[in-house]
Amino acid sequence: MTHGERLAYPKFIIRELEKRYKDKNINLHFIYDIACVLFTHMHKTGEGIPQGISMAVPAFHVYGHKLQCQIMYSTRRLPGFGLTDGEGMERLWSFLRRFSRVTKVMTPSHRLDLLTDALLYYGRRKSTDLEVQLIQRWDKAEVWSLAEEEISAVLKEAPNNCLL
Numbered sequence: 001m002t003h004g005e006r007l008a009y010p011k012f013i014i015r016e017l018e019k020r021y022k023d024k025n026i027n028l029h030f031i032y033d034i035a036c037v038l039f040t041h042m043h044k045t046g047e048g049i050p051q052g053i054s055m056a057v058p059a060f061h062v063y064g065h066k067l068q069c070q071i072m073y074s075t076r077r078l079p080g081f082g083l084t085d086g087e088g089m090e091r092l093w094s095f096l097r098r099f100s101r102v103t104k105v106m107t108p109s110h111r112l113d114l115l116t117d118a119l120l121y122y123g124r125r126k127s128t129d130l131e132v133q134l135i136q137r138w139d140k141a142e143v144w145s146l147a148e149e150e151i152s153a154v155l156k157e158a159p160n161n162c163l164l
Contacts, residue, residue, distance in 0.1 A: 007041050018050040030055045031086030036069040054078060058086035083140055095122055 010032050017028055032038060035055040042049055049055065057065060057073040065073070075081040099118055103111040 007038055010038055011042065011047070014050065014053060017053065021052070026052060027080060028053045029080055029084075031058055031075060031081075031084070032056075033058060033061050036065060036073045039073075054080055056081055056086065058090070060085065060087055060090075083137060083144070092122065 010030075014030065017030075021028065030053055032055065035057045039049060039055055055073065056062075056075045056078050057069065059075050062070050062074045071077060075084055075086055096115070096118065099115060103114060106114065
């Protein structure tokens with residue numbers, strides 16, 4: 001990237017995903033900080049969003065958007081995104097932030113070596129903790145499911161005029 005964040009980059013990624021998975025019956029869930037802007041732009045230009053691709057704004061970023069965007073593009077409100085928050089890259093940048101002060105005085109090759117080691121460590125740590133994360137997410141999903149069942153039971157017992 002030489003010009004900062006532009007809509008051409010996510011549009012390119014979407015087109016590449018469309019080419020790669022066109023013949024397969026796969027639904028892709030695309031999480032982007034300004035998915036609402038990208039969605040509107042692609043419809044205004046007549047491109048549209050390819051079939052089988054859903055877009056959402058990450059769970060924590062969405063609260064900086066207008067209420068309409070929060071409702072239409074939150075990962076919490078769209079089907080298929082589950083409890084994914086979409087903030088994985090933000091966590092990576094947060095991890096790498098602590099290296100900025102040290103690496104700015106290094107030569108490019110030493111900076112590359114240190115950041116490579118840091119990223120390898122980060123990857124190992126994430127893969128080691130994967131089973132723990134999956135168990136935690138499964139527990140959350142079970143609690144979510146039980147809560148939905150209980151809410152449905154309460155709503156069935158409630159008088160009809162209460163639901164208005």
